[in-house]
Structures are given as C-alpha cells and as structure tokens.
Amino acid sequence: MTRILIVEDLADIRKWLTGIAQKAFDAPHEIETAATLRAALGAARKNSYDVALIDLNLPDGSGIDVLKCLRQSRPETLCVITTVMGDDAWIVAALSAGANGYLLKEQPSEVIVRQLSQLADGIPALSPSIARRIMEHFQYTGPVGEPDANLTGREKEVLALISRGMRNVDVAEQLSMAESTVAHHIKSIYRKLGISSRAEASWHAARLGLAPGQPGG
Amino acid sequence: MTRILIVEDLADIRKWLTGIAQKAFDAPHEIETAATLRAALGAARKNSYDVALIDLNLPDGSGIDVLKCLRQSRPETLCVITTVMGDDAWIVAALSAGANGYLLKEQPSEVIVRQLSQLADGIPALSPSIARRIMEHFQYTGPVGEPDANLTGREKEVLALISRGMRNVDVAEQLSMAESTVAHHIKSIYRKLGISSRAEASWHAARLGLAPGQPGG
DNA sequence: CCTCCCATCCCCTGTTCGGGGGAGATTGCG
DNA sequence: CGCAATCTCCCCCGAACAGGGGATGGGAGG
Known part of the structure; x- marks a missing residue:
C-alpha cells in the first residue's frame, strides 16, 4: 500500500x-x-x-x-x-x-x-x-584543476574548517595545533589557490568538494 | 549520424x-x-x-x-x-x-x-x-527559511558580492556607496542570518541561490 | 650527506573586519 | 500626520586577519 x-x-x-x-x-x-x-x-x-x-x-x-x-x-x-x-x-x-x-x-x-x-x-x-x-550550479568558467589542487592533506583539513566560518583559534583547537600553524597553512592555501580572503577560500572549498554540511563553528 | x-x-x-x-x-x-x-x-x-x-x-x-x-x-x-x-x-x-x-x-x-x-x-x-x-550537496540540517530570508534588495546585492570574496571597499565601489554603508548592510545581513563571518555568509549566499559564477574581486 | 617538502611553532606589521553607538533622507501605510 | 522600514552616511574601538620574516624537526630521495 x-x-x-x-x-x-x-x-x-x-x-x-x-x-x-x-x-x-x-x-x-x-x-x-x-x-x-x-x-x-x-x-x-x-x-x-x-x-x-x-x-x-x-x-x-x-x-x-x-x-x-x-x-x-x-x-x-x-x-x-x-x-x-x-x-x-x-x-x-x-x-x-x-x-x-x-x-x-x-x-x-x-x-x-x-x-x-x-x-x-x-x-x-x-x-x-x-x-x-x-x-x-557547480559549473566554473575558470581553470579547473584536479580535485586536490595540489593542497596537502593538512591544508585541505584547514581549508574545510575555515570555509565553514571557523576562526583560526577554533581551527587550531579542532586540529590540535597552534594558531600560528593554522595561519601558516592558510597562507599556503591562499598562495596555491591564488586568493587572499576566507570568503574566496569558502568558495573554492565548495568547488573542491570539501563541502560543509553546515556552517558555524 | x-x-x-x-x-x-x-x-x-x-x-x-x-x-x-x-x-x-x-x-x-x-x-x-x-x-x-x-x-x-x-x-x-x-x-x-x-x-x-x-x-x-x-x-x-x-x-x-x-x-x-x-x-x-x-x-x-x-x-x-x-x-x-x-x-x-x-x-x-x-x-x-x-x-x-x-x-x-x-x-x-x-x-x-x-x-x-x-x-x-x-x-x-x-x-x-x-x-x-x-x-x-545542497542539504542543510539547520533552519531553512524562505529563499529571500527577509533580506532587503540592497542586502542581497551586498551579500552576493562579499560572498565572492570582495572586500568592503570593493563592494562599496561596485555598488556606488560608502564603505561605511556596506559595513552597515553587512551587519544587518549577519543579524538576519544569525552569522558572524564572511565565510558563513558565502555559504548562505550559495544556499540562497545567489551563486557566484566565479570568485575574485 | 645534503636537499626538498611538509608540518610545526614563533615573531612582527598594517589592514580589515565585527559590533556598538547616532543621524538624516526617502518611501509607503494606516 | 505619525510611524515603520529602508537606505544612506558618520563616529568609535578591539579583535581578527593577511602577509612578511625566520626557526625547528622529520621523511623522501638524489
């Protein structure tokens, strides 16, 4: 029935x-x-x-x-x-x-x-x-690289978290590392993706499939 | 053929x-x-x-x-x-x-x-x-409001731009308004969406269908 | 052994952002 | 007319961020 x-x-x-x-x-x-x-x-x-x-x-x-x-x-x-x-x-x-x-x-x-x-x-x-x-909605007119975009494992972890809107401090706690290390990884991410802000990082994270289930820290 | x-x-x-x-x-x-x-x-x-x-x-x-x-x-x-x-x-x-x-x-x-x-x-x-x-990928376990989320027209414009990673200064230029006005609209957006960062704003912008074709300012 | 990459940590700087005020102009509604 | 909402602009301040420097380890590989 x-x-x-x-x-x-x-x-x-x-x-x-x-x-x-x-x-x-x-x-x-x-x-x-x-x-x-x-x-x-x-x-x-x-x-x-x-x-x-x-x-x-x-x-x-x-x-x-x-x-x-x-x-x-x-x-x-x-x-x-x-x-x-x-x-x-x-x-x-x-x-x-x-x-x-x-x-x-x-x-x-x-x-x-x-x-x-x-x-x-x-x-x-x-x-x-x-x-x-x-x-x-997924289309992207710019350069489409391989999914990893040459980001290292740790960098992808950091990217996934900051794209959820978490602050460096929170990311540091979540990944058990110093805030300064988080900042360092973010700098590497920005350099590799050619960006300079978290909002752009969030955009790229979605594109890379590091999709957040929901935002908020 | x-x-x-x-x-x-x-x-x-x-x-x-x-x-x-x-x-x-x-x-x-x-x-x-x-x-x-x-x-x-x-x-x-x-x-x-x-x-x-x-x-x-x-x-x-x-x-x-x-x-x-x-x-x-x-x-x-x-x-x-x-x-x-x-x-x-x-x-x-x-x-x-x-x-x-x-x-x-x-x-x-x-x-x-x-x-x-x-x-x-x-x-x-x-x-x-x-x-x-x-x-x-579109699923969201939190509160899902109506598409407009009570954002005013100007607020949606600002949201669309800051979610692309633009700085307040650039948004101001783009929309022909003072940087302080941009900041004011952003404060309203944050209050209405219950967020407090641009990365979260970027996430919500995608959810609201204000999808950016590509990032960068 | 030396080099390269990665990850970890620290310092420093100036800029941007988030959030709190207030204030004037316009529009639309009862 | 009063009232509410929207848009516009200004002030302030502390916290967070962007980006530069350098330093330490540990592996991988020539």
Whole structure:
C-alpha cells in the first residue's frame, strides 16, 4: 500500500496530479490531498506517507514548510516538489530542505509519470531543465584543476574548517595545533589557490568538494 | 549520424561500453575509442563528437582533462563520465568542468543504456547514487527559511558580492556607496542570518541561490 | 650527506573586519 | 500626520586577519 499526499491549491491541477499519481504508482495506493499549507501540515503531522507531491506556491505559505515538516516527522517519505517556479533560489531552497525531486508542471503528463515511477529505484525525479540548472550550479568558467589542487592533506583539513566560518583559534583547537600553524597553512592555501580572503577560500572549498554540511563553528 | 568517443583504458570495459553505446544510440553511429589521455586529447582536437563516454582513471592522467578539452573545442558535445570513482571531489570536479552526466560502471548495462538514450532529451545521465550525492550537496540540517530570508534588495546585492570574496571597499565601489554603508548592510545581513563571518555568509549566499559564477574581486 | 617538502611553532606589521553607538533622507501605510 | 522600514552616511574601538620574516624537526630521495 502506497500512501500518497498531494499538496496543491488549484483544484484542476490537483485532479491532474492525482491522475498522474495513480498511473505512476500502480500498486494499491491511497491518495490524500491538501489545498492549503495549514491542511498539508495537519495531514503531515497526523498521518505518514510514502510519497508527497508538493506545490510551492500555496495561498497561505510556501510548500517548503510542508517539505520540512514531512522530513522531520518521517524522513523516508519521498518528497517531490511540483511547481511552475524554476528560480534558482527556490530550487536551492527545496534541495536544502531535502527534496527528493523537483518537477515542473509544464511538462507532459507521461514524463512526470515516468519520473515518479523511477522514484522507488532511488532515481531523483528531476525535470530536465531543473537537473541541468542544478548541475550548472557547480559549473566554473575558470581553470579547473584536479580535485586536490595540489593542497596537502593538512591544508585541505584547514581549508574545510575555515570555509565553514571557523576562526583560526577554533581551527587550531579542532586540529590540535597552534594558531600560528593554522595561519601558516592558510597562507599556503591562499598562495596555491591564488586568493587572499576566507570568503574566496569558502568558495573554492565548495568547488573542491570539501563541502560543509553546515556552517558555524 | 552520431559520432561517439569512448575513453577507457581497460580493453574489456571498453568493449562493454561500446556495446552499450550501440544499444543506446540506435541511429547510424560511428564509435571511436581511446585508451589513454594522450590518445583521447588527440582525438578530441582532430575530430568532433556528439557524445563522449569518459573514464576518469586513465594511466597517464585524468579524464577531466579530456572533458575540458572537448568542452573547449566543441561545447555541444555531450560528455558523460563513466567511472567507478564516486568521491565527492571527483563528482564536483567533473560537474565543474561541465560534464553532462556521471555514470558508475557498477550499474547494470540496461540502466546505463536507458540513461544514455535519454541524453538527447536533455536529461542528464546520472547514476542514482550520484544524483543523490549531488542533491545532498545542497542539504542543510539547520533552519531553512524562505529563499529571500527577509533580506532587503540592497542586502542581497551586498551579500552576493562579499560572498565572492570582495572586500568592503570593493563592494562599496561596485555598488556606488560608502564603505561605511556596506559595513552597515553587512551587519544587518549577519543579524538576519544569525552569522558572524564572511565565510558563513558565502555559504548562505550559495544556499540562497545567489551563486557566484566565479570568485575574485 | 645534503636537499626538498611538509608540518610545526614563533615573531612582527598594517589592514580589515565585527559590533556598538547616532543621524538624516526617502518611501509607503494606516 | 505619525510611524515603520529602508537606505544612506558618520563616529568609535578591539579583535581578527593577511602577509612578511625566520626557526625547528622529520621523511623522501638524489
């Protein structure tokens, strides 16, 4: 039994999504709908779902809140954003909140059905343009070196920490070294990357895949 | 006519990929192979291809260089990384260099065939685990607000610039305001985002979709 | 043995930043 | 009209940072 939640304010689109869900998940399923943020949050708190299709633009708020709520109460729920808004800011916000997919409603039904049916295999449901947008987020027009960029092991450790916003003192404590040593490593990093500030270092750290899970020291 | 380049050092895997390419691109195609970085770069410079399957781990270098070369000489070429290396650093490096896909060789042939055949529709060829990894790059376990985070227009402008590593003085010049005003906006940004350093600001800027194309001031 | 690289520590300097005040101008809303 | 928000600019100060110098060890390799 697949339990599905559809969050969408417009009645006809809600019906359209319901039809898509019925085709995409051919096992016996149970579809519930919500037209407002309030209703969606209530449903999310009361019941548990296997899949959720969430519109971002709700009359009384943003679907991001539904997504966050579902993530908290039941992390296994597969949450897919279904919207017309393709702004980078919303894409990033949805992914940050842990969306398993991001589909644009302008797509033909059969494409959405196919994407949703692949969800169970662990394949994220992403509209082509969204996937491309996400990948372009990583694009870099400057020189792309090998992942290590000739940084030594210790330097990469320091870079990862200062890019999280930690101060030299905190990095020193974290890595059990003197603050002066941290400063020395940072100088080497700056020289190798051709930069001269922590903000640039943070940018490069993300590019080098030393991605911080979250900031703050 | 689809012109395909396969870059792979191991003969049997090269043969395996050739078979996959033949199935994925059913139009009349022409498949060329290269076993080393040297050979691949030579081929990339001489001929032009519609699709390239590139292994990262070549005996005389990294497939990233092939990718970069193809991107420069013919940007329309669809470049897909086919490898066993799933490190975040390599994924980010490949995407930074402009890869159109990233497939793990451990996957069954039919999955790879399907992903490659969807390439022409603009759907990036990503192994499920890779796609998930990419999406997790955006994940954030802390409080996720709305995309604007209540930042005013001017504040977002300042944030975008300082996250690129620019100094207050440079931001002031860029936005035609006094350095003291920049400092004031930064204080507001820090208060609203609950942070206290530029590195954290840079992190949040990326999260808010104010993604810098490249750093430097 | 000597050299190169890495990591560790210390000194020094000037600049930048973070954070605390206050103050005037403009806009929009009730 | 008063009120709130935004943008603009100024003052101050201490802490943190950027960048230069030099010194000590330990390995790797010629």
